[in-house]
Amino acid sequence: MFTLSPSPTPSIILREEGRVTRAKSWIAPASCDLGGFSAFRAFSQEAEWADVLHFHFPWPFADVLNLLPAARKPKILTYHSDIVRQKFLSSLYSPLMRITMRSMDAVVATSPAYAQTSIPIQRYVPADKLRIIPLGIADIAHIRPEDTSHIIDRLGLSNSPYVLALGVLRYYKGLHTLISAAKKIRGKIVIAGGGPESEKLRAQMIALNAENVIFAGRVDEKEKHELLRQCSSLVLPSHLRSEAFGMVLLEAAMYGRPLVCCDIGSGMSYVNQDGITGFLVPPESPEELASAINQLLDKPIQARKMGQNARERFLSLFSEEPLGKNYQALYSDLARHRLPREEGDVN
Numbered sequence: 270m271f272t273l274s275p276s277p278t279p280s281i282i283l284r285e286e287g288r289v290t291r292a293k294s295w296i297a298p299a300s301c302d303l304g305g306f307s308a309f310r311a312f313s314q315e316a317e318w319a320d321v322l323h324f325h326f327p328w329p330f331a332d333v334l335n336l337l338p339a340a341r342k343p344k345i346l347t348y349h350s351d352i353v354r355q356k357f358l359s360s361l362y363s364p365l366m367r368i369t370m371r372s373m374d375a376v377v378a379t380s381p382a383y384a385q386t387s388i389p390i391q392r393y394v395p396a397d398k399l400r401i402i403p404l405g406i407a408d409i410a411h412i413r414p415e416d417t418s419h420i421i422d423r424l425g426l427s428n429s430p431y432v433l434a435l436g437v438l439r440y441y442k443g444l445h446t447l448i449s450a451a452k453k454i455r456g457k458i459v460i461a462g463g464g465p466e467s468e469k470l471r472a473q474m475i476a477l478n479a480e481n482v483i484f485a486g487r488v489d490e491k492e493k494h495e496l497l498r499q500c501s502s503l504v505l506p507s508h509l510r511s512e513a514f515g516m517v518l519l520e521a522a523m524y525g526r527p528l529v530c531c532d533i534g535s536g537m538s539y540v541n542q543d544g545i546t547g548f549l550v551p552p553e554s555p556e557e558l559a560s561a562i563n564q565l566l567d568k569p570i571q572a573r574k575m576g577q578n579a580r581e582r583f584l585s586l587f588s589e590e591p592l593g594k595n596y597q598a599l600y601s602d603l604a605r606h607r608l609p610r611e612e613g614d615v616n
Contacts, residue, residue: 271315273302303330313339320604332369343603345375350513377402379514380536402595405587410523418495431457433500435517438464443506450555451479456566461485497524502565505530508552522583527575529561546579
């Protein structure tokens, strides 16, 4: 695994999953790390022994690395998200992005919905090169900590049903819609996480006198998993395609929690099947969001069944075993059947 870091010491980290090589990040415009000569050298050294290279999009510096001679090997790209907000930078970056996507032997979209609605995928990726492999996480629902978190008692949630919103408080998370819906929701709402929208959301809560909203602030891993185990449902009201997948939906599904999220043509509507694992609602619709959450609060048997369905779907599609098999098959296929690139082959 190759990455950049503002403080790449040590430069090599050995983990159970593999070896991580880090080079210096000198600047990060629009949250995109850029490296210098040491990064080109480190990438070339690591790529030399590899049979297959696996890039992740969007990361413009990786597009530059892809132009190096060391990158002339069988390679795939996992397409995580369109560039949604940085329109001007996107227009400048577009030619390089086109070269990268057309140079790949396979492009992986993380959901059928995103593959069908992403303009760059539809424009630059031939159908025979497109693969669908979702994101995923390891199943740790069966692992119980020796000492449990006290966050439930600290937030006053004992014997009280609550819906959980979890993650960094960013502009695309749609939490303003959740707070607008709060007074119509028949239960407590816990918003766990910190981020740039925190103060604005707290001000909205005070202005609306939404007394059932609880800001938990930043939570550690133990607290996060305790909140997920105990919540009535998980809500992710993201309203923009910057929310390309919604990993927190998988975390909740792992614990058998029903899901509520918005239908915006992203991976959220692939993880969460409407009426089966939870509910999909239109973006920025407080009334429909409140109605979906209340249905899960008012009908515990239905909520329990949807939670069971969510866990079964998680195990069959998003846990480590199916994802490992899918990527292993793709890597093996490229390593066996794709000959090294000849000089002059730039497509």
